[in-house]
Amino acid sequence: MKKVMKWMLTLVLVTATLGGAQAQSQLEKDLADLRAWMQRRSSQADSTIRKEWPTVKQEFKSLTAGLNRDSQNLSEESREEYNDIKQRYEGWEERNESTSVDLSGKELERWERKLTGTTNISRLKPAKLRDAYVQHLEVTREQRRNWSLRDWEYAEFVIGELNTRKAEVFDQLSSGDKIKIAALQLEFASLKKSREVKDAYEQRRESNR
Numbered sequence: 001m002k003k004v005m006k007w008m009l010t011l012v013l014v015t016a017t018l019g020g021a022q023a024q025s026q027l028e029k030d031l032a033d034l035r036a037w038m039q040r041r042s043s044q045a046d047s048t049i050r051k052e053w054p055t056v057k058q059e060f061k062s063l064t065a066g067l068n069r070d071s072q073n074l075s076e077e078s079r080e081e082y083n084d085i086k087q088r089y090e091g092w093e094e095r096n097e098s099t100s101v102d103l104s105g106k107e108l109e110r111w112e113r114k115l116t117g118t119t120n121i122s123r124l125k126p127a128k129l130r131d132a133y134v135q136h137l138e139v140t141r142e143q144r145r146n147w148s149l150r151d152w153e154y155a156e157f158v159i160g161e162l163n164t165r166k167a168e169v170f171d172q173l174s175s176g177d178k179i180k181i182a183a184l185q186l187e188f189a190s191l192k193k194s195r196e197v198k199d200a201y202e203q204r205r206e207s208n209r
Helices: 002-042 046-051 053-073 076-099 106-116 126-146 149-172 175-207
Strands: none
Touching: 002 053, 002 076, 046 053, 046 076, 053 076, 053 149, 106 126, 106 149, 126 149, 126 175, 149 175
């Protein structure tokens, strides 16, 4: 009996050790992914970061979800690197959110309500997320031709908030909702790109006159 108990205890210890090692390995992989992302984004111009800020914000939140939860399991050296990356990101956040849209203003709330039906996007229930994306795209399709660049900034920021919420509740979404939302995200990106191409064409035409 004692031998059996000793064997079981050994098995538990070995399993715990392996589990800890796997968790450590995953965290180091997450950190490597974040490092590569930061290097790629850091090579881009500030104007590009500002233009793509909602996407940048969502990407960072997705990449750091596991690291934030289990950062205590990182080595000291890795924790220092992670903190350094977070500080660099916070600098971006301070610059871009202060110069992009009025995050604390009534105008942003108006756009959130107009595009999603709520000003509490960060608290949207998973079952309501798809409808919020649908409303956003319906408004975009109907009104995009009359939007100014500032209007597009608000629309892009709001869909960035939706994307952040999606990343938070992704495991709670149905397969159908995941597919539909992905299609709507692609459509918005396509509509935004079409506007950028149109603006670039008009700028070239004006410069050639």
